[in-house]
Amino acid sequence: MSWIKEGELNLLEKLSANVIKAGPMPKHVAFIMDGNRRFARKKHVQRQEGHMQGFNKLAETLRWCLHLSIPEVTVYAFSIENFKRAKDEVDGLMELAKQKFYKLLEERENLEKHGVCIRVLGDLTMLPQDLQQLIAKAVVATRAHNKCFLNVCFAYTSRHEIANAIREMAWGVEQGIIKSSDVSETLLSECLYSNNSPNPDLLIRTSGEVRLSDFLLWQTSHSCLVFQSVLWPEYSFWNLCEAVLQYQFNYRSIQKARDLHREEQARQQVEEDRACVGELLQHHGNGKPAEAQRRQEALSHYTVCREERIQDFLKALKHKRDSFFSELSSQAALA
Template sequence: MSWIRESELSLLQKIAANILKAGPMPKHVAFIMDGNRRFARKKNVERQEGHMQGFNKLAETLCWCQHLNIREVTVYAFSIENFKRAKAEVDGLMELAKQKFTRLLEERDNLEKHSVCIRVLGDLTMLPLDLQQLIAKAVFETRTHNKCFLNVCFAYTSRHEITNAVREMAWGVEQGLIKSSDVSEALLSKCLYSNNSPNPDLLIRTSGEVRLSDFLLWQTSHSCLVFQSVLWPEYSFWNLCEAILQYQFNYRSIQKARDLHREEQELQQLEADRACVAEVLQHHGNGKPADAQRRQEALLHYTACREERVQDFLEALKHKRDSFFTDLASQAVLA
């Protein structure tokens, strides 16, 4: 089954889509695709068939998102917690992933036609090496595409992602790229696996579960969360429309919360910069208070230096991560 489908909506679906697009539309939607195993039990088929049907539904859902002008989709494909499942099921999921990423690489022309960028977020070192290489090649070959973005969270949990971001900042301090005083909530956000993406506007979980299950905990603090009872392989265009309507009904309160949080972050950063400047001035001024002009000049200088340090650190971090994917992709070519 293809990752990127080219199919038209029915007349009724087109009408509904046009009505929805008249209101505020989510630009980034995240899915917890839950219910594949329950679907398999319901249909009395093997679990692997349930997971296969789940992938097919993802391809169909991506097509709907294209028609609705949703440019970015993030999906929870495989949690680190899933490694605790029966070995046969985990092996089956790894094999399914290999098949699907192999198929993805066979669809280069289609991906290029629609300019789809594939990103895989998670700790790839937990995966079999051949799957790591396939994933890296898919990420590497679509890295310049910029019309649609599909983020696949694989070997992922949010706590693991946040812990890794803290390690990255610690690495930056150890390397002398940033100071410990540069560490902030905003910087941590830029060290997450998802640093290239805006936070999701809408998160949808299927199957009736009302938990986030360690998925995008940091990124969805100001997102619209919608929990739907339908099993993922049975998800429909109308289920997606219902979720978008809930986003539209709550749009103003969501935007207000985001704006307030952004203002709070800016204020916290300003206060942190002022505290650092005050310490520097006190140290160099032999305890004498500096006048307002000198404090302002020192603050502007310190802020500019901090922003430059942070930018250099983020570029170094990007180079480190890009090199990881590039090296894996080159191994795949040689193999």
């Protein structure tokens, strides 16, 4: 099965898609693809077959998203917690991942035609070396594509991602690129694995479980969450339409919450900048209060310098991450 299943919607699906697209559409949808093992038990087949059917459903779902003009999809493919499962199941999932990334590399022309950029988010160092190299080749091969994006969360949990973001900021401070006073909520967001993506508008979990299982906890704080009882391998176009309609129904409240959060972030940043400038002026002015004009000039200068430091840090971080994938991809070419 290809990563993106070719084919048109049927007449009823096309008509429904056109009606739905008349309303506000999510630009980024995240999926917790739950229910593969329960599907296997239900159909009396091996668990590996359930996981295979789950991948096939992903390919079909990506096709629906393309037809619904949803340009970005993030999927929870393998949690760090999944390493605790039985060894044969974990080994089977690793082997399935290898097969699918081999397939992806064979389908580069198709991915280029659709402009699909593949990103893999997670701690790849936890994976077998040959799988790391395959993933890196896929990421590097599709890096320049920019029409639609598939983010595959593999060896991932949100808490691990947030902890890693904190380590990245600490690295920036240690390297002297940024100051400890530059650390903020906004900068932490830029240090997450998902920093190249907007936060999901809609998060869907299948199988009837009503929890996030440590998935995109930071990014979905103002997303529409939809929990559906259908098992992932049995997911349908109509299930996706139902979820999008729930997003549209809640669109105004979601946008209002996001706007308020952005305003609060901006206000907090201004207050923190003023506090830093006040301390600096007091330190250099022998404790005398600075006049308003001098204070405003100092604030403007401080803000510009902080933004320059942050941009330099983000460039260094991007280079560090790009180099990691490029080096792994080169190793695969030499193997």
